[in-house]
Each structure stands twice: as C-alpha cells, then as structure tokens.
Amino acid sequence: MSNPVSKPRRQLGFFDATMIVMGGIVGSGIFINPSVVARHLHTSALILGVWLMGGALAMLGAFIWAELATRLPGAGGQYLYLREAYHPMVAFVYGWVLLLVTQTGGMAAVAVTFAHYYRELTGVAWSDSAIAAAALLGLTAINCLGARAGSNVQSALMLMKTGAIAALVLAGIFWGGGHVHATPLLDRPVSLGLIGAIGAAAVPVAFAYGGWQTSSFVAGEMRDPRRDLSRGLIAGVAGVVVLYLSVNFVCVKVLSPVGLAATFTPASAVMRAALGARGAQWIAIGIAVSTLGFLSQGILTAPRVYYAMARDGLFFEWVGRLSARTGAPVVAIVLQGVFATAIALLGKYEQILNYEVSVDFISFALTAASLFVFRSRDGSPAMGQAIVPRPSSGIYRAPGHPYTTGVFILACAAIVASTWAASPQNSVIGFGILLTGIPVYLYWSRRSKTST
DSSP: OOOOOOSOOOOBOHHHHHHHHHHHHOSSHHHHHHHHHHTTOOSHHHHHHHHHHHHHHHHHHHHHHHHHHHHOOSTTTHHHHHHHHTOHHHHHHHHHHIIIIITHHHHHHHHHHHHHHHHHHHOOOSOHHHHHHHHHHHHHHHHTTOHHHHHHHHHHHHHHHHHHHHHHHHHHHHHSOOOOOOOOSOSSOSSHHHHHHHHHHHHHHHHHHTTGGGGGGGGGGBSSHHHHHHHHHHHHHHHHHHHHHHHHHHHHHHHHHHHHHHOSOHHHHHHHHHHHHHHHHHHHHHHHHHHHHHHHHHHHHTHHHHHHHHHTTSSOGGGGOOOTTTOSOHHHHHHHHHHHHHHHHHTOHHHHHHTHHHHHHHHHHHHHHHHHHHHHHTTSEETTTEEOOOGGGTOOOOTTTTHHHHHHHHHHHHHHHHHHHHOHHHHHHHHHHHHHHHHHHHHHHHHHHHHO
16 A cells, blocks of 8 residues: 555544544443443432433533644544653553553444344344454445545434434333432432442443543544534533433333333333334344444544554554545554454453453543643643644633543542442453553654664
C-alpha cells in the first residue's frame, strides 16, 4: 500500500459527531443493566436516581471533552490530550491498554452478544464465535472504505437502535401496565450499607454510560472539530441520558423494583408484558441491531489511536499509513479487527472484560485532569511543539470548571475504588496489564530515536 496521503480526510460533520457519540454509548448494557442496578437498590427513587446521577456524570465528562476537543482537534483525541498534557509514555500506555483490553475485549464480548441474538432469531447453525467473527470482519471491511462509509453505517444503525428504544418506552408506557411508586425513597436507613449499595450500583451504570469519549478519536476527520465535535459530545450524551432514563422509567413502571431485580432480561420482560411473545422477539431484534451498531462505532473510532501512536514513532510504522484511495488508516483498522476476532474465537473476552472498568476510569480521571494542565498553560507551548490556544481563540469553556471537573475526577476515583473493593484480583490484573505498557513504550521510544 502506497502512502502519498499525509493526513486523514476531513469529511465528517455535526450529525456524524452526534451519532458517533451516541453510538459509542448505546450497546447492549441499557437492555440488561437496569436489573443489575435493581439488585443493589430496591426503590424506584433510588434506581432512577442512580441512573440520573450516572447521566449527570456523563454530561460533566462531555463538557470536559468538548473543551479538550476545541483545544486539540487532531487525530487520536484522548491519546493526543494525554500526550500533550503529561508525557508520550502516558498516552502510549493508554493506547496499549485500549488495544489489548478495553477496546478489543469489549468489541469481542459485544460481537458474541450480537451472535447469540442473531442465532436465536434466525436459527442459523453457526457457533456464536463464528457469527461474531463474521460481524467483526464485515464491519472492518466496511470501515476500510473510509470514514464516510463507516460513519454512514454507524449513523444508520444508531437511528435504528434509537427507534428500538423508543418502541420499548412507548410500549411500556401505553400497554405495559403498572405504575411507579414515589415512596418510599430509601430501601434502608441512611448508613454505610446504603452508600455501599449506591456505589455498587453506580459501577454498571457508569459502564453503560461510557463510550462517548471515543468520538474524540476521529477528530482528525471532522471538517470543523472545534465546533462539530464539541457540540456533538454535548448533544449526543444529552440524548442518551434521555433514552436511558426513559428505559429505566418503563422498567420500574411495568416490572416494579422487585420484578426488575428478579429478571435477567428486563427489556424482553417489559415487551412481553406489553405485547406478548411477539414483543419480546421484536426487542431481541432491537438488541441485535444495537450491539451491531456499537461494534460499528468502535471499529470506526479506535484505530485512529493506533494510527496516531505509529505516527509518533511509538508503534509499527505501517500502522500509521493511510490508504491513498480512501484516506483511512486501513492497516490500523485491520489490526484491531484481527485482534478482536481472535479474542472472540478464543473465548477470552469475559476474562478481559473483568479487567476493564478500573483501567478505563483511571484513564478518564487522568484525561479530565489534563484540563487543569491546559488551562494553566494557555498560550504556552505544550511538549515543546503544540501551542495551546488562548481562550479568545474560540475555545469552548467547560461550565463550572474547576469544580465540575474536580467532581468528575473524584467520581472516577470512587468508581475505581469501588471496583477494586468488589474485584481486587481482576483490578490488580488490569493494572498489571497497564504497567506492561511502560517497557514496551521504552522500547519503541529508543527505537524511534535510533532510527532518526
């Protein structure tokens, strides 16, 4: 593959950004996690309250990333923010964990979830792993055609899953029966036990709301990332908060907190109560589409991080090549697709997912803290090369900073602590994988200096 193209093609706009933000959040979690939360918290007020709290946290994150996107609107997004705020090693370790754990493992798990629903709906005789591999490789091929092709598919799937969620909500409201009890507010006296239960419930909620940050990876392919990405982050996260609160409202209304805690398939239970067996089959189609859309978004966005790492001399040079025909980082896209497919075929995705949450929220906290660094540097060089513009240069300003940013960082730290308390062994393994990136970075850094 020749590489006459030196920069990604800027061809995405505000609508693409909004759909990418929403597509990175909405997967299968919203159809399953309401029941997980209800097993920790047992009143309507607490269940809806923790989902509202998660939405508020996601909005704080969107405000922070919106400012970061206007400050550094280049390819790689979060990788770029970490590199310029701290050190290339911090950014490399983030990309390293993204490739080995958070992105490929998550994609493999979602692909197998899609395969399960697809096989149940169609009766095809293939194994879940084979269907998952076909989905991953098919979407990888589409994204090799360029950001426009990948974004079009992702946007179409996002609109379809929004329709599925809207159908679930409307069916639950009009035909599902039941009602929401405003009292009691609490299921136990105010105590450490209640705080611990809220903390445990917040982990699956935070996981369900995660993913909006990946939209920053494609900033280098947006026509006006300072405007479109920042607005898309806020609009997309706000839209998902509305969708998620609506789903949880109908789950509590139709099933009651007790019934919600008793089921492992809350969306199907709501649709079965509203429309019978046919309704449950329809929502199964919606869940399959939602998981496929989530896969499409991940395959579109994350390879831009590996591309940025290679362009910095911190990964194989060929990963940083762009297709002369499509302007896409085809090698990086294929690399991720092959990794995720291998994990799906080997069946190792469940173990990898166990390591993901604590590592993911460490990177969230570090990236949010970078805003303090950039604010302190306004108008001065970052890492000796990039100039961080002054606020007068059209930068979006995160509202409430430094207080809202501080709250976001503390919330991320609390989620990491809760994860470590609940799963210390998995958290240690995840942190160990993170640390393995340091010697790998030192190797690539020395190799890059030697070659120059």
